[in-house]
Amino acid sequence: MEITVKIFRYNPEKDKRGNYVTYKVEADENDRVLDVLEYIKGKVDGALSFRRSCAHGVCGSDAMRINGRNMLACKTLVRDTGSNITVEPILGLPIQKDLIVDMEPFFDNYKKVLPYFINDSPLPENGRERLQSPEERARFDETTKCILCACCTTSCPSYWANGEYYGPAAIVSAHRFIFDSRDEAAEQRLHVLAETDGIARCHTAYNCTVACPREIKVTKAIGEVKMAMMTGKLD
Amino acid sequence: MANVHQFDVVVVGAGGAGLMAGLYASRTAKTAVISKLYPTRSHTGAAQGGISAALGNYEEDKPEWHMYDTVKGSDYLGDQDAIEFMTNEAINAVLELEHMGLPFDRTPEGRISQRPFGGHTNNETGKPVRRAAHAADRTGHMILQTLYQQCLKNKVNFFDEYQVLDFIMVNGKAAGVVAVELATGELHTIHAKAVIFATGGHGRIFEVTSNAYAYTGDGAAILLRHGIPLEDMEFFQFHPTGIYKLGILITEGVRGEGGILINGNGERFMPKYAPTVKDLASRDVVSRAIYTEIKEGRGVNGKNYVYLDVRPESVNKFAAMDGRTNPDGSPYKITGEQVLAKLPDIIDFCRVYLGVDPITQMMPIQPTAHYTMGGIPTNKYGEVVVDDNGTIFPGLYAAGECACVSVHGANRLGTNSLLDLVVFGKYAGLRAAEYAKQADFEKLPEEAESGARSAFDALRNGSGKENAFDLSNELKKVMFEDVGIYRNEKDMAAALEKVRELQKRFKDVGVNDTGKIFNTELLNAWELGNLLDIAEVVAMSALNRKESRGGHSREDYPERDDKNWLKHTLIAKKNGKLEISYKPVVITKHQPKARVY
Numbered sequence: 043m044e045i046t047v048k049i050f051r052y053n054p055e056k057d058k059r060g061n062y063v064t065y066k067v068e069a070d071e072n073d074r075v076l077d078v079l080e081y082i083k084g085k086v087d088g089a090l091s092f093r094r095s096c097a098h099g100v101c102g103s104d105a106m107r108i109n110g111r112n113m114l115a116c117k118t119l120v121r122d123t124g125s126n127i128t129v130e131p132i133l134g135l136p137i138q139k140d141l142i143v144d145m146e147p148f149f150d151n152y153k154k155v156l157p158y159f160i161n162d163s164p165l166p167e168n169g170r171e172r173l174q175s176p177e178e179r180a181r182f183d184e185t186t187k188c189i190l191c192a193c194c195t196t197s198c199p200s201y202w203a204n205g206e207y208y209g210p211a212a213i214v215s216a217h218r219f220i221f222d223s224r225d226e227a228a229e230q231r232l233h234v235l236a237e238t239d240g241i242a243r244c245h246t247a248y249n250c251t252v253a254c255p256r257e258i259k260v261t262k263a264i265g266e267v268k269m270a271m272m273t274g275k276l277d
Numbered sequence: 278m279a280n281v282h283q284f285d286v287v288v289v290g291a292g293g294a295g296l297m298a299g300l301y302a303s304r305t306a307k308t309a310v311i312s313k314l315y316p317t318r319s320h321t322g323a324a325q326g327g328i329s330a331a332l333g334n335y336e337e338d339k340p341e342w343h344m345y346d347t348v349k350g351s352d353y354l355g356d357q358d359a360i361e362f363m364t365n366e367a368i369n370a371v372l373e374l375e376h377m378g379l380p381f382d383r384t385p386e387g388r389i390s391q392r393p394f395g396g397h398t399n400n401e402t403g404k405p406v407r408r409a410a411h412a413a414d415r416t417g418h419m420i421l422q423t424l425y426q427q428c429l430k431n432k433v434n435f436f437d438e439y440q441v442l443d444f445i446m447v448n449g450k451a452a453g454v455v456a457v458e459l460a461t462g463e464l465h466t467i468h469a470k471a472v473i474f475a476t477g478g479h480g481r482i483f484e485v486t487s488n489a490y491a492y493t494g495d496g497a498a499i500l501l502r503h504g505i506p507l508e509d510m511e512f513f514q515f516h517p518t519g520i521y522k523l524g525i526l527i528t529e530g531v532r533g534e535g536g537i538l539i540n541g542n543g544e545r546f547m548p549k550y551a552p553t554v555k556d557l558a559s560r561d562v563v564s565r566a567i568y569t570e571i572k573e574g575r576g577v578n579g580k581n582y583v584y585l586d587v588r589p590e591s592v593n594k595f596a597a598m599d600g601r602t603n604p605d606g607s608p609y610k611i612t613g614e615q616v617l618a619k620l621p622d623i624i625d626f627c628r629v630y631l632g633v634d635p636i637t638q639m640m641p642i643q644p645t646a647h648y649t650m651g652g653i654p655t656n657k658y659g660e661v662v663v664d665d666n667g668t669i670f671p672g673l674y675a676a677g678e679c680a681c682v683s684v685h686g687a688n689r690l691g692t693n694s695l696l697d698l699v700v701f702g703k704y705a706g707l708r709a710a711e712y713a714k715q716a717d718f719e720k721l722p723e724e725a726e727s728g729a730r731s732a733f734d735a736l737r738n739g740s741g742k743e744n745a746f747d748l749s750n751e752l753k754k755v756m757f758e759d760v761g762i763y764r765n766e767k768d769m770a771a772a773l774e775k776v777r778e779l780q781k782r783f784k785d786v787g788v789n790d791t792g793k794i795f796n797t798e799l800l801n802a803w804e805l806g807n808l809l810d811i812a813e814v815v816a817m818s819a820l821n822r823k824e825s826r827g828g829h830s831r832e833d834y835p836e837r838d839d840k841n842w843l844k845h846t847l848i849a850k851k852n853g854k855l856e857i858s859y860k861p862v863v864i865t866k867h868q869p870k871a872r873v874y
Binding site for chain 2: 053054055056072080081083084085087088089091092093094095096097099100101102103117122138139140142144145149153158159160161165169170171172173174175176178180182183186187188189192194214218219220224257
């Protein structure tokens with residue numbers, strides 16, 4: 043089938059501002075939007091730039107706005123978008139070229155929440171694993187799925203309004219450790235999230251949950267962190 | 278040279294091996310990790326099923342059994358000293374990941390949970406053993422995240438989105454690398470005493486592959502150009518279960534949880550090919566079985582695929598027939614909810630890409646190009662070895678999929694790749710840091726960047742008569758068809774000729790994008806050059822080996838030939854020409870014998 047793809051183009055070395063270019067190409071309904079972009083880059087305009095790697099939704103490289111919603115281009119099929127597709131960069135991060143945005147502010151926010159396991163207690167004497175029950179492990183399973191694609195953070199109106207807000211992805215990363223029974227730094231992370239640009243900026247718009255390509259219930263995770271902050275309890 | 282940075286150790290690549298190397302090297306040496314992707318985008322993150330270690334958390338297991346299974350899996354081409362080293366290190370490696378916070382699934386007692394995987398057995402009974410430590414079906418994702426997080430915690434220096442372009446060698450020693458910063462197009466020289474390549478595999482030479490776009494064999498191709506040999510490049514693993522046409526991986530863990538393969542006649546066919554472990558045979562065995570079923574007309578609807586069935590009623594039926602039990606001796610049974618909990622990503626992939634729900638429907642699968650067994654020759658400490666005498670290239674290291682230790686030989690066992698990354702990444706990092714401590718910086722040559730510059734200039738100034746996208750597709754098609762699961766003299770010779778024709782045509786590729794900022798067209802074209810060079814080496818090595826062993830299956834030489842071919846292939850570029858030589862296989866405990874599953 044023939045499809046019409048409207049793509050946001052911006053080359054900082056040539057263009058004062060971005061503009062939309064429309065391409066008409068042949069595609070199969072089972073093609074990924076990423077396949078369509080690869081075809082356009084390969085055959086129509088080699089300069090079209092976007093990030094991609096795994097092409098099946100686990101590396102988090104190709105987050106973009108597809109028909110107005112944040113998605114991974116490799117996890118969105120033409121059969122779901124229909125034959126008119128508009129592709130734009132995700133919002134709220136500086137555009138570097140075409141569909142590529144500057145991810146540094148996003149990763150800077152991620153790094154603020156101490157996104158690493160902290161446990162300074164001695165290891166079990168026999169050198170074996172720290173024990174954790176299946177129930178304790180299940181407590182934070184959901185947020186271990188995060189691939190840091192930024193679909194959630196760049197769909198968040200609070201983040202659009204204030205780029206200093208750490209954003210949902212950072213809070214999801216904090217959640218993964220706060221609710222891990224083996225970790226010992228929940229308090230420090232909650233302290234970080236209590237800053238002005240921390241969790242208080244979440245107004246439960248729910249966009250993040252809708253945007254997550256890993257189907258993490260982001261708003262719920264944020265709610266659990268808020269509750270932990272209010273009650274001081276982690277159950 | 279405008280941008281020169283000096284580090285004791287530079288690690289190229291930030292997947293599992295690169296991060297582990299970076300983590301360990303940075304403890305004692307000033308270390309940089311450069312990566313063309315943000316580290317969390319690396320392909321380690323796509324690994325699903327597990328990482329093996331004889332923890333024995335459910336049932337008896339021993340490193341010796343893990344060693345034997347790996348030797349047998351390798352079709353006796355793996356070096357047994359290195360395999361023994363890896364399987365002995367495995368337990369501590371997995372425990373170390375847990376200590377770093379990796380969220381493994383748990384047993385009821387709170388220990389790390391383990392599942393069966395292809396080729397991993399109890400050596401006394403021959404039955405599958407639960408050896409693969411797992412975190413749902415995203416074990417690689419959790420390893421990648423955990424190692425990256427630990428690197429952040431330990432303040433490792435990252436150069437994110439820097440594409441390596443060249444290796445600098447001075448007086449026969451490593452002196453650094455040249456890289457381009459993607460965001461600016463600026464060249465950077467990383468002047469270092471020790472260089473560790475951890476650049477991953479090259480599955481993108483094949484049409485149907487589970488591999489990421491990034492898997493273009495950059496490190497191996499760069500070293501090949503510098504006269505460093507590559508080892509056993511004919512051995513490439515085709516994973517039995519890729520999503521039909523797309524090649525997306527469906528983990529062997531599906532079969533570990535009881536899934537079975539079903540042909541177009543609705544029959545379970547693996548017992549014919551592997552009577553003892555059936556659907557959990559080694560990957561090469563299962564891929565050939567699927568291919569044979571298809572070739573003999575038992576594909577589904579006459580097409581090139583069969584089914585993978587993990588519907589609970591099928592799993593339970595065949596588990597009862599096989600007499601499979603739980604660790605407590607009760608009959609093995611599984612519910613739809615348990616399948617969903619253990620294999621959430623697989624279920625998601627099938628729903629998204631196929632519109633198939635594996636809880637109630639069978640998954641259409643075909644073998645997919647998956648793993649590079651060959652690569653940059655190293656010893657068990659990650660030191661690059663340049664000949665058959667164990668001669669080490671001073672200051673040069675490799676680890677992970679780009680390296681060939683060789684622990685996988687002719688066929689890798691599932692879960693051993695993640696183990697390889699963690700074990701050999703660590704030792705490469707440790708050795709490189711030790712080396713850097715006693716070595717001096719070599720003086721950088723004035724023309725350090727000239728190789729990279731001229732490669733880019735050639736692409737920018739190419740006539741444009743040829744299109745890189747088309748060349749790439751032609752390459753992938755011919756390699757998949759003619760240097761794929763089954764191979765023969767005639768087809769491979771034709772493929773090699775075709776690859777060489779494509780290399781010539783590649784000189785006429787012209788890049789239209791003249792810009793510097795994120796010039797992905799230029800980078801993709803440069804990567805295609807790597808794929809072409811690697812494909813030539815793969816085809817030539819495969820054509821040369823006149824026997825069938827592991828992942829290398831020849832229709833014209835169907836038997837393994839230990840008399841003539843129990844040896845590693847080395848292939849190196851000398852005076853612009855590829856030359857093949859050999860080195861012996863290290864055999865310690867297990868003499869080669871017939872391989873039956």
